[in-house]
Amino acid sequence: MIETKNLRFSYNGMEVLKGVDFKGEKGEFIGILGPNGAGKTTFLRCLAGILDCRGVFVRGKPLNEYSPRDLARIVAYVPQRVEPSFLTVFDTVLLGRRPYMGLTPSDSDIKTVEEALKRLGIEHLSLKRTNEISGGELQKVSIARALAQEPQILLMDEPTNNLDLRSQLEVMRLARELANDGKTVVTVMHDVNLALRFAKRFLFMKDGKKMADGGLEVLNERLFEEVYGVKVEIGEIGGVLVVVPI
Ligand code: ADP
Numbered sequence: 001m002i003e004t005k006n007l008r009f010s011y012n013g014m015e016v017l018k019g020v021d022f023k024g025e026k027g028e029f030i031g032i033l034g035p036n037g038a039g040k041t042t043f044l045r046c047l048a049g050i051l052d053c054r055g056v057f058v059r060g061k062p063l064n065e066y067s068p069r070d071l072a073r074i075v076a077y078v079p080q081r082v083e084p085s086f087l088t089v090f091d092t093v094l095l096g097r098r099p100y101m102g103l104t105p106s107d108s109d110i111k112t113v114e115e116a117l118k119r120l121g122i123e124h125l126s127l128k129r130t131n132e133i134s135g136g137e138l139q140k141v142s143i144a145r146a147l148a149q150e151p152q153i154l155l156m157d158e159p160t161n162n163l164d165l166r167s168q169l170e171v172m173r174l175a176r177e178l179a180n181d182g183k184t185v186v187t188v189m190h191d192v193n194l195a196l197r198f199a200k201r202f203l204f205m206k207d208g209k210k211m212a213d214g215g216l217e218v219l220n221e222r223l224f225e226e227v228y229g230v231k232v233e234i235g236e237i238g239g240v241l242v243v244v245p246i
Pocket residue numbers: 011012016034035036037038039040041042043
């Protein structure tokens with residue numbers, strides 16, 4: 001579905017992705033983990049086509065051969081931070097329909113927006129401007145906008161930032177549901193425990209390289225020490241796997 005082959009990327013001559021191979025299939029929920037500066041956001045922005053990278057393939061075709069409109073029908077990206085604006089929540093989510101819309105939104109565009117708002121539990125905010133809502137609510141608006149895009153591949157950069165505990169769980173459950181529905185969900189995560197609980201596959205990155213890629217079987221104390229430079233213990237609480245720094 002989405003693949004990178006020897007993906008490299010440099011900012012002003014400084015190489016921050018040093019040949020990453022990756023493949024995300026339909027129905028997978030993949031958490032990208034690693035310390036600050038590992039290249040996670042850069043990697044996600046390459047997958048989204050925001051940065052001009054060679055070596056990204058979407059459904060077998062080089063990403064840079066897609067028109068922006070065609071790509072937007074397949075890939076949606078939720079950035080780490082969204083700027084609030086004078087637009088209402090409804091209109092902001094409606095922007096997600098742009099790759100499909102003619103001059104004016106159709107009834108089905110409106111319905112898709114309503115469904116996305118409902119899925120994130122923010123219908124009641126529809127008529128508020130995005131500069132009149134909280135950071136956590138704005139984060140949900142951004143996710144709803146991506147859902148309205150009806151993508152096959154959903155890329156999210158730390159989607160649980162700004163969210164309270166309950167909303168974090170809701171968003172992660174939603175991500176898992178979307179994967180179960182057949183989408184490919186790739187999410188940069190800071191919260192290791194949240195990732196372990198909900199994602200099915202983990203891509204560990206450090207210094208622009210892939211350190212591990214796989215399911216729960218790739219997790220062990222040594223990997224965390226290698227990637228984060230922290231000694232941890234991995235155990236189970238209430239049937240949930242947890243990583244505790246020691
Ligand atoms: P992560 O998401 O893992 O924290 P990033 O992909 O944001 O890592 O950053 C990887 C490296 O690239 C860091 O060293 C960061 O300072 C650098 N970097 C990120 N964005 C830019 C930019 N726009 N210009 C120059 N360097 C950048």
